[in-house]
Structures are given as C-alpha cells and as structure tokens.
Amino acid sequence: MPYGLLREFSQDGYIDFKKIGTKSIELNSWRYYNYENTSTLTWGLEAYTEPNKGISEVVFLFYDNQGLAAAYHNSGKISYNGKFTEYFTLNTSGTNYKLNNKNEKNEIFYHKGERVSKDSATISNTYLDSSGKVISIDDMKDGVDYYLNDAGTIYSNCLYLVKIIVKYCSIGVLDEYIEDETSYIEDFRWYWTNTMFNDYYYST
Structure with a gap:
C-alpha cells in the first residue's frame, strides 16, 4: 500500500x-x-x-x-x-x-460496577444490590450501598x-x-x- x-x-x-x-x-x-x-x-x-x-x-x-x-x-x-x-x-x-x-x-448477565447510593441513582441505569440482583430505584433504601450494572x-x-x-x-x-x-x-x-x-x- x-x-x-x-x-x-x-x-x-x-x-x-x-x-x-x-x-x-x-x-x-x-x-x-x-x-x-x-x-x-x-x-x-x-x-x-x-x-x-x-x-x-x-x-x-x-x-x-x-x-x-x-x-x-x-x-x-x-x-x-x-x-x-x-x-x-x-x-x-x-x-x-x-x-x-x-x-x-x-x-x-449483570456485573457490579461503581458503588452508588439511593440519592445518586437515576432511572436510565440498572442497579444491583450487594448480592448482584437487579433492584429498582423504588426499592432502594437510604444508607445502603448499591452498584451500577456495567456489564x-x-x-x-x-x-x-x-x-x-x-x-x-x-x-x-x-x-x-x-x-x-x-x-x-x-x-x-x-x-x-x-x-x-x-x-x-x-x-x-
């Protein structure tokens, strides 16, 4: 070439x-x-x-x-x-x-990525609890760590x-x-x- x-x-x-x-x-x-x-x-x-x-x-x-x-x-x-x-x-x-x-x-499949709290969660993303299960924003609790799904x-x-x-x-x-x-x-x-x-x- x-x-x-x-x-x-x-x-x-x-x-x-x-x-x-x-x-x-x-x-x-x-x-x-x-x-x-x-x-x-x-x-x-x-x-x-x-x-x-x-x-x-x-x-x-x-x-x-x-x-x-x-x-x-x-x-x-x-x-x-x-x-x-x-x-x-x-x-x-x-x-x-x-x-x-x-x-x-x-x-x-899902993957636990960045750690987030209920206050920083947005509807456009998917989140996981500590066990790796998908959780909705409505079910999130204050003071508990969740994870952004970055699979x-x-x-x-x-x-x-x-x-x-x-x-x-x-x-x-x-x-x-x-x-x-x-x-x-x-x-x-x-x-x-x-x-x-x-x-x-x-x-x-």
Missing part, C-alpha cells in the same frame, strides 16, 4: 493436510496492544473441522474480580482458520455491538481472565448451524488493559 505494510490487517498461516477433517481446533495466536481508550487484540485459530461440522461463533468472556464482566462475539466468518484483529473501546459501553452483556448461550464494559488498567469458547456445531442441509447440536471447545488467556507492557504482550 502507499503507506507501507499495515501489519494489523495482515493474515498469515499454513495448511496441515494431515489435520483436515480431524476436529483439530487450537488457539495459536493471542497478542494485544493498549492505547488510552482503545485496545487492539490479534487472535488466531488453527481450525480443521469434520465433515458437516463448523464453527458458528467464537466468544470471549472477560472475567474480573467481580465475575463475568463482558462478552465479545465473533460470528459470521467464512472461515476461522487464520488470524484476526479486533478493536475494543475501553471505559464505555455500546460502542461495538459485538461487545455486550450476553454470554455464549445469549443469556443476559459489557472493559476498563483500562484492569487484568481480565478471558475464557475463549469455540461453538462447534453441526451443519444442516441448507448450510445453517444447528444450535441444538453444539459442543464447546474452551481455552483461557490473560488480558491486561495496561499500556505499560504493550511491547511485550504484542510481540510475545
């Missing part, structure tokens, strides 16, 4: 013909680089599916010390054999429809354990994925949204 090689858009890899049709699916790349409010993640799979089987989606579940905080859904790819780059906007929600508060089964948000300067779930499905006669016949292939990686170790975590 006129501006030189754009490495974040490059894809490389090879085909191991011995693994074709063997259900050999492995995460072989996990690198990330953080800016002030943006994080770039490059990940890759070596995916050899069986006949009439396929990958309908790859889901990243981000866990912090409060539990499941956010989920990122990778779907609609023709092939998951290769390397891919994703961009996350940090410290805010609703900027990317793939990053949300639905787990691998599309079930809504679907990834923050800067935080350490996350990421559970990578590959949804491996049967394929029907119309090339549709049969969700009832889905098995999960899981892996785990760390994800630290700090700029301090950028060079290390993007080159390793």
Whole structure:
C-alpha cells in the first residue's frame, strides 16, 4: 500500500493436510496492544473441522474480580482458520455491538460496577444490590450501598481472565448451524488493559 505494510490487517498461516477433517481446533495466536481508550487484540485459530461440522461463533468472556464482566462475539466468518484483529473501546459501553452483556448461550448477565447510593441513582441505569440482583430505584433504601450494572464494559488498567469458547456445531442441509447440536471447545488467556507492557504482550 502507499503507506507501507499495515501489519494489523495482515493474515498469515499454513495448511496441515494431515489435520483436515480431524476436529483439530487450537488457539495459536493471542497478542494485544493498549492505547488510552482503545485496545487492539490479534487472535488466531488453527481450525480443521469434520465433515458437516463448523464453527458458528467464537466468544470471549472477560472475567474480573467481580465475575463475568463482558462478552465479545465473533460470528459470521467464512472461515476461522487464520488470524484476526479486533478493536475494543475501553471505559464505555455500546460502542461495538459485538461487545455486550450476553454470554455464549445469549443469556443476559449483570456485573457490579461503581458503588452508588439511593440519592445518586437515576432511572436510565440498572442497579444491583450487594448480592448482584437487579433492584429498582423504588426499592432502594437510604444508607445502603448499591452498584451500577456495567456489564459489557472493559476498563483500562484492569487484568481480565478471558475464557475463549469455540461453538462447534453441526451443519444442516441448507448450510445453517444447528444450535441444538453444539459442543464447546474452551481455552483461557490473560488480558491486561495496561499500556505499560504493550511491547511485550504484542510481540510475545
């Protein structure tokens, strides 16, 4: 390109013909680089599916010390054999429809975020009590701490354990994925949204 090689858009890899049709699916790349409010993640799979089987989606579940905080859904790819780059906007929600508060089964989850009181609560937000249950503003009590539900948000300067779930499905006669016949292939990686170790975590 006129501006030189754009490495974040490059894809490389090879085909191991011995693994074709063997259900050999492995995460072989996990690198990330953080800016002030943006994080770039490059990940890759070596995916050899069986006949009439396929990958309908790859889901990243981000866990912090409060539990499941956010989920990122990778779907609609023709092939998951290769390397891919994703961009996350940090410290805010609703900027990317793939990053949300639905787990691998599309079930809504909640996350205890900033601590709030009844006086500072607004109707436009969702709040949780100390046990993590949703509570309405009308049921809030004075002098009790509640939490803003910030599920679907990834923050800067935080350490996350990421559970990578590959949804491996049967394929029907119309090339549709049969969700009832889905098995999960899981892996785990760390994800630290700090700029301090950028060079290390993007080159390793």
